[in-house]
Amino acid sequence: MLRDDCISNITEDLTWRIKEIHDLMHLSSQNNKAYEKVVLRSLIPISYAHWEGHVIYASDMYIKYISKKKLVYGKLMRNFQLNEFFSYRVRRGENKPYQDHLDFLDRVLSVPTKQFKRIDENILTSRSNLNSKILKDICSFLNLEITLFEPYFTFIDTILLDKRNNIAHGRLVPIDDKPVKDIAEKTIELMRTFSNLIENHIHQESYKILSSENECSPSSD
DSSP states (O other): OOHHHHHHHHHHHHHHHHHHHHHHHHHHHHHHHHHHHHHHHHHHHHHHHHHHHHHHHHHHHHHHHHHHHBBBBBGGGGGGGGHHHHHHHHHHOOTTOOOHHHHHHHHHHGGGGOOOOOTTHHHHTTSSSOOHHHHHHHHHHHTOGGGGTGGGIIIIIIIIIHHHHHHHHOOOOOOHHHHHHHHHHHHHHHHHHHHHHHHHHHHHHBBBBOOOGOOOOOOOO
């Protein structure tokens, strides 16, 4: 995957999601009182769905872009090494045979020379309800600046996610025009922030360790 193709895919994904949110906002303003509340009510779960969907999509594109370059882990920021060990962490157990632990230790010691070329899909797809805690985890794995999202944490957890869950579970949530549209606009801000971070990291090759001391050759496996 070429750099421009990756960025184009992320931009296209963001664009159609923003358009759908704006279309719903426009529809709610068409002076049809019979449907206004229904459209506004639907705007909250749709906004949340696009927030979660874009974060997962952009993250996946970014990881796949890096993996296609087949760089050794020794030339990548340390956080990406989690990809090599994630499945072991999920299925680990205290009663594993010693040989399993020895095999794992061998993997740890050899990882700087291994190529990052296969993605552990569970790193992203096992996530649901994109709250601030999960967002922190995703940013940690991708080495993104979580501080840019900290001002949004209360909004994500107590407004966007909470209202979305209440509506999704069939509860009657008070709906007012301006607050709902504010939620939609802030959600778009969040998506733009995440998209811009990913694109900047791609342009600046922030996934790489630039130190010359990490000159490693790929292993044969």
